[in-house]
Amino acid sequence: MAVFNLNINGKQHEVDVDPSTPMLWVLRDHLDLVGTKFGCGIAQCGACTILVNGLATRSCITFVDSVGDKEITTIEGLSENGDHPLQKAWIEEDVPQCGYCQSGQIMNAAGLLNANPSPSDEEIEMAMHGNICRCGTYTRIKKAIKAAANS
């Protein structure tokens, strides 16, 4: 066990965990930030996506001891009032079905828009390739990302 001071959603959080603990479980089990989802545990589904210094990152393979003082953003911290352009577009397009993958989709899209504010369809498809939606909401996700990019 070791103590880590983490910068999450603009706040300092202290956790005492095994250094090999993935950020996914630090967030979910130790900090009650359960918006970041568990889907595969091996970086294949994107459900666990967070931003690390603005970069979309799979938290299931990001060990807590690798984070240092980097800025972590989770779905809970993407905006204060749930009104990030992506969140608004997601509501407007009524994207979710079961909804389980959607926080990961939104966080991955946020990483994409940070790097590329107006992505083409192909760029969206490429960037979102690692995020599975088992319910098949891909066409709506694309629409929502484009709407957010244009807003």
Place this chain on the structure above:
Amino acid sequence: MTTVKTKLDRRSFIRSSALAGGGLLLTFSWLAPACTTDSPKQLTMPDEWYELNGFLKIGNNGAVTIMSPNPEIGQNVKTSMPMIVADELDIDWKFVMVEQAPLNTDIFTRQLAGGSQSIRQGWNGLRMAGATARRMLREAAAHEWKVPVDEITTEAGVLYHTGSGKEAGYGEMASAAAELTVPEEVELKDIKDFTIIGTSRKNVDGPKIVTGKPLFGLDYKAEGMVIAMIEHPPAFGMKLKSFDATEAKAMPGIIDVFAIKTYNDDYEWQWSDVTSFTELVAVVGKSTWEVMNAKLMLNVEWEPIADDNAQGVPVGKENTTDHYKKMEEAAANSSRERRRDGNPEEAFKNAAKVIERTYTAPFQAHNPMEPMNFFADVKDDFAQLAGPTQTPEFMENTVAARLGLPLEKVDVQMTRMGGGFGRRLYGHFMVEAAVISQKVKAPVKLIYSREDDMSYGIYRPAYHALYRAALDADNNLIGFHVRMGGIPDSPLHANRFPAGSVDNYLAESFSVDTNISTGAFRAPGSNFNAVAEQSFLDEVAEAAGKDPIQFRLDLLKRAQENPVGSNNDYDAARYAGVLEQVREKSGWDTNSEGKSRGVAAYFCHNSYVANVVDIANKDGEPVIEKVYASVDCGIVVNPDAAVNMTEGSIVDGIGHAMYSGLTFSEGQPEQNNFDMYRLIRHGEAPKEIEVHFVENNIDPTGLGEPPYPPVMGALANALYKANGERYYHQPFVKNSIG
């Protein structure tokens, strides 16, 4: 105006649930404001709630809470079921809050997510609940204003009496209405007077989903809760022999390691129970990561199961290669006749042309994005469970029997489900969680890893079908023969189209036993039938030199005007209706030049769907440019959500036909995570999907499953146009990962 007998009485009052009200819940809130576009802050909480019946309560300020009785699995019933109540109540949707109902069979019927039946079977009860409450509010106002009840009208949550000019909000009359006797009969609205049904309303959980609020079983947390995982046999046909937990127990954060039995020895299994792995090793600890690590340190010995069990499940470790051989053998040797019209043998003997094709499909894992999990807190005299289940009622029975508690001492709460597709009909994980909680005497959340989830599946069966068609010299279809089976059961629906449209028809089925657990998977049986049959009909139409839509329409015309046999379980006119609509909307007759398009139509779960798929060739790779869908599911309750469901089914159908399959080696699934098991991803989805609904006033039928099967057939037929190849074996893309 329709008048219906009410079935609500005082017993129908909401049972206040220990979980919903108590201190156990830390983070969960079951309430969701219905209106997501206006600021939800508009909806203030009332000082007092009045229960008018089990489905709804009205606040003194006019706010309304409507219970959503059925499990929410992504089919959006948590929005559409309350919409039905709200419409009959005649309330403005923005005053509505939705609450997931607890399992309560005194009030609610069929609290189950399966068979695309929630709306179809809920329709009358939901309307009645809203109409009953509206009637009671009108009676309360009539009494207060001393005027006849028939003179009281309502609009958007306000009661009016035109003669006296009086008016009052529902909130003002709610307390008086709650005192009244429930009327024995109520009037339902005319369909033309619906104000909410038929209008698009956004997902009531949308704001919580996009902000990451706790909603799902996996998000559930309670005071003092510990985490558990299970280790199950690595292969079907094996069981626990012994285990050494010394190392695992010594791992940090581990509380206990022990073996559990899912069922008591004398327990009589019901359909939603699973019997493949009934003895497991449970690891319990303080946090998920610690438990995952300890699980790796388990030393477990497994052994082959020696005897067939009482249910006739065979012993042995099975292999995919044998599976296909066994199905071929069974097809040839042990097929049983299910329907016969005319003289099919004679028709085939006299045929000018006979077309014969074989189709196969593999086992598939459901893979909902949220892995199996459940919360259980079992005390000596009471058990509380919460989590994702499609069959809370059935599983409550199993849990009660296993724990030796009376049914009323077991409480099941339904969380939102991260998908299910049939997987969560089989709730062995609920029993496992309960047994573990009982043993460790603490609230437990049981979590499956993705590997656990995929290798302890209740898989879509593997299927095999032989189709034969006989054409006469004028290219008329004079004989049709289908022989269809699977492991462990046949997907055949002997009385579905084209039965009823061909004079000489033979349908046969066969089955092969297995010890691999299988069960319902989105549109059971139909998810294979539609692909095989609709690809086959495409080839038959081609051999007959006919347009594939016209060919089907001609058969349906026959089935409508002069049907063969009497048990045809589809409505030929509605079937033809979706084909005609998709023909028109896709410009099939006018706009097909230069396009690689395929068509298919299918009927299942009481609804009709037709698709046209357009494929373009991009650098030698087929790209799905556009999919058209025409859907007849009766009255559409929530149109945009229905479009979403149809789009999702189309993506899902394409994905499973193209990429997904599970293979076995020595009883062991060869894929156990998404690096090995391929699911459709963003770039592989159609670039565009256009959905149309046939407008009619037929009571609504299902939509969770019907749009899933036919697109696979339309896809196969479009691929043929694009590259000249027919696709007989799923998945169409071989060795797609590795």
